[in-house]
Amino acid sequence: MRSILLAGGAVAALVSGAAHAQMSDGVIKIGMLSDRSGIYADINGEGSAIAARLAAEEFGNAINGTPIEIIVGDHQNKADIAANLARQWIDTERVDVVADVPNSAAALAVQVITRDKKRLFLMSGPGSTDLTGKECSPYGFHWTWDNHAVASATARALVEQGRKSWYFVTADYAFGHSLEAEATGTVKQLGGTVTGGVRHPLGTSDFSSFLLQAQASGAEVVAFANAGGDTINAVKQASEFGLPQGGQTMAGLLLNVNDVHALGLEISQGLMLANSFYWDMTDETRAWSKRFEERTGRKPSMNQAGVYSSVRHYLKAVQEIGTDDADKVAARMRSLPVNDMMMKDVRIADNGRVMNHMYLLQVKTPAETQYPWDYFKVLQDIPGDRAYIDPQKSGCPLVK
């Protein structure tokens, strides 16, 4: 039965391949694979799909007469569901490119499938540096940020301010461990010390006992190596237990504008974070964010802006070379600098890492904020070459 199906699929592929020599199967199909209902649904989710649509609309939803179609799927933060959906999309729904995919475990699973099946993969949301390291792919492009960029930028800034002793509150899974390791590396390299740490299960609602231990440690910085709801609850309860009032600095190693919005400035003021996008930086970012907000009712996260940037760059490459052949598009995407409202002349390294700038941000005080979503001060602009791991040292076999 299976072989009959496969044979049928092969015949269908041959027929459709012959019919459209340039654009395969008469449509450019983008599969937006995201967490649409869990902890990342606000920073990616439907907002990411809308960001992709905004990119497609700039091309009139078609390239050289071939329509652009965007489909969405929910991976529920499960790597197996992500892998199954990606496989099904590519095999039976002729998806040309999979985009978004927050959650490193899900992204690593999709990276394997897109590499095997030679389909492009645009990531804006997963943090693992393995995606451009030992698990890199000629078809995988890592946009927006990674664990090294966000954790080390924040760690460097704080240590340079003289906040040298650190305590980690870490989510007990691969992502949290990796964030902690990246920050620890930077802290120690700059002469700081790590006085201790505690690991909490993913999805913890009560952090009080961990915070009590952090308080007792006397460390100058209490760093939260977690994300989403975990970070929000941890920061909120740290303020309740008086950690900032006691002179300890709180650092969120991965914070988004949505997290700050959810916390409110009263509690989040003064927090340092690194993001590759903030809506209120230039006229271009403001204009695009306004378009985004009209559809979603909120400002975009860096992940959502990154989805727009990645999908737009992909479509631009397809438009320039007039085909959606994965190898040719991937080559063109690498040779073409990324230029849009978020990035200016950004190169893509051979390991698939998009070498965009990171910005060191600080959350404003309630007195400093002037209008809705006016949350950050930009303290520092960190060029991609400094923000990311040197592609030569990434461990990716594609880098020569």
Added chain:
Amino acid sequence: MVTLFGIPAQALFGQLLLGLINGSFYALLSLGLAVIFGMLNVINFAHGAFYMVGAFTAWLMLQHLGIGYWPALLLAPLVVGLLGIVLEKTMLSRLYKLDHLYGLLLTFGVALMLEGGFRHWFGVSGMPYPIPAELRGGQNLGFMFLPNYRGWVVIASLVVCLGTWYAIERTRLGAYLRAATENPVLVQAFGINVPVMVTATYGFGVALAGLAGVLAAPIYQVNPLMGSNLIVIVFAVVVIGGMGSILGAIVTGLGLGLLEGLTKVVYPEASSIVVFVIMAIVLLIKPAGLFGRER
């Protein structure tokens, strides 16, 4: 430094006190579940969702009507209780003749719909709810810093728990209720309106969840998923205490909170499963739960 079991006494006292705070939430939520199961024989899976609705009601009142924390403490549980009464009248009451499983499935479906709806309207990051001005700040107890608000939560939930226990076990109304669960036909024959009592009980049970939601709002984010994070543990508490046992729910709620606090000092990674380990052991040794009666 003084140590107990190899743990600095300071850390131990701190964690035990925190455990007591978490235990108060468990107690308050499992109390509602126990009351509903005891009187209606319904396994109320929507309990976590009602807890979430309670928190959201308080938040919506503050945002849109300017109603502060203290009035919300009374009003939000009322709203949630009314919602529960509507659910009981229109849907749940049709299922009493059938197996427990149907009530469970209905309430589970209601929970999913409530959560899905709130997630759709408010997103998953949650909304901030400020601590009321009267309860900001905290006390330095020597061994730890106790935020005033958390102290208030312990007192409030203890009062409510003991009050409920007293009302059901020691008053005439409670006696009617207990009698009605034993033999509804006979109690009805004495001229007591059993269906109304059952409806009111369900309303009261979910109102307790709503109250817990309001109490939780300033500590946690007001978040559509806040109920489902907690409900599984609360079910374990009820199972350990004995389904339907009021006192069991209160005592095990507090006890397991303490135990969880202790685990967070000794081996934090296990803190999310310790309750379930206890549940497995209790089920093996005493299947009806610590305070339950075999039926």
